[in-house]
Amino acid sequence: xxxxxxxxxxxNVPEGATVAFNCTYSNSASQSFxxxxxxxxxxxKLLMSVYSSGNEDGRFTAQLNRASQYISLLIRDSKLSDSAxxxxxxxxxxxxxxxxxxxxxxxxx
Amino acid sequence: xxxxxxxxxxxxxxxxxxxxxxCSQTLNHNVMYWYQQKSSQAxxxxxxxxxxxxxxxxxxxxxxxxxxPNTSFCFLDIRSPGLGDAAMYLCATSTPMTGTGADTxxxxxxxxxxxx
Numbered sequence: 001x002x003x004x005x006x007x008x009x010x011x012n013v014p015e016g017a018t019v020a021f022n023c024t025y026s027n028s029a030s031q032s033f034x035x036x037x038x039x040x041x042x043x044x045k046l047l048m049s050v051y052s053s054g055n056e057d058g059r060f061t062a063q064l065n066r067a068s069q070y071i072s073l074l075i076r077d078s079k080l081s082d083s084a085x086x087x088x089x090x091x092x093x094x095x096x097x098x099x100x101x102x103x104x105x106x107x108x109x
Numbered sequence: 110x111x112x113x114x115x116x117x118x119x120x121x122x123x124x125x126x127x128x129x130x131x132c133s134q135t136l137n138h139n140v141m142y143w144y145q146q147k148s149s150q151a152x153x154x155x156x157x158x159x160x161x162x163x164x165x166x167x168x169x170x171x172x173x174x175x176x177x178p179n180t181s182f183c184f185l186d187i188r189s190p191g192l193g194d195a196a197m198y199l200c201a202t203s204t205p206m207t208g209t210g211a212d213t214x215x216x217x218x219x220x221x222x223x224x225x
Contacts, residue, residue, distance in 0.1 A: 008149075032211055043199055043216040044152065087151070091211040095140050095159055095203065099151040 001026050004100035006088050012106045017078045021103045023071045023088030032091035033064055035073050037084045038102060044087055047073075078107045112136050113217035115200050121223045122190050130185040130220045132200030141183040142214065143175060144199040152199055158183060159205060187222075195224045 006023045013019045025033075033050035048055065050062040050071055061074040071088055085102035092098040113134045122128045132141065140159050144152035156165045158177045172194070174186040187194055198221075201214040 004151075032206070032213075034213065041197070041221070043219050045216070046213055049213065091206075093211065094164075095157065095205055095211050096154060097211050097214055101149070101151045 002100075003027060003092065003098045004088055004090050006100040006103045008101060008103060010104040010106050012108065013078050014108055015078055015080060017107075018074065018076045019078055019105065020075075021073045021086055021088075021105075023073075023100055025069050025071070025088075025090040025098075027090065027092065027098075028066075028069060029093065030091040032097075033062075033071055034089040034097070035060075035062055035071075036087040036089055036099075038087055039084050044099075047086070075105075078105075080107050080109065083107045111218075113200060113202055113215055115198075115217035115220050117220060118218060119221050119223075121225065122187075123225050124191065125189045128187050128190055128222065130187075130198050130200075130222070132183045132185070132217055133181050134200075134202045134215075134217075135181070136202055136215065137180060138202035138215075139180070139205050140203040141177060142201040142203070143173075143183070143185045144201065145194075146197045146199055146219075155185070190222070190224045192224050195222055197221050 035047040036044040037047045038044045054063045059076045063072045087102045088100040142157040143155045146152040155169045176184045197219045199219045200217040203214045206212045
């Protein structure tokens with residue numbers, strides 16, 4: 001079983017749509033959780049950290065379910081500029097992060 | 110202002126010809142990482158430094174070496190590049206997490222390596 005699993009997509013949505021991505025992780029001892037965004041041929045950039053209570057940043061909402069070892073990202077009112085790959089990232093212990101392979105999002109006019 | 114800088118951004122080398130990639134940071138972070146990322150794959154950790162302590166991943170080939178002469182700089186040396194080493198090489202930095210966790214990592218723009 002992979003340490004971090006994501007649906008690779010692509011998710012094709014029209015502008016203005018709401019889209020949700022899910023991610024599962026295998027290490028129950030993980031303490032930190034993140035969503036990173038990666039544009040084509042660019043470096044990953046932190047989108048948001050994910051907290052147990054759930055957190056929101058503008059159009060983006062992240063949720064963590066420790067019991068089910070499940071993380072989600074909700075994007076509301078999708079913009080063309082949201083087109084990217086979204087990486088689910090989990091603390092792997094000992095200062096290391098474990099990256100999922102990413103979910104590709106394509107937002108069309 | 111760029112906080113994690115990688116040079117060069119693009120590197121072309123010949124099969125078997127050694128190459129060195131560099132990374133510098135202005136964040137004064139204790140931890141620096143080198144990742145290899147191939148198309149449509151997750152970044153793969155090669156190794157990391159916690160200050161001067163070097164931590165190699167078990168599956169990182171001996172062909173890959175690293176040096177960290179000071180807090181700001183870290184180098185990735187590929188001793189004999191093969192065709193399979195063509196990839197994006199990403200440097201990242203982080204502050205250390207207490208205990209055994211891991212904190213946010215900040216990435217440089219990457220060096221895209223082509224092997225002819």
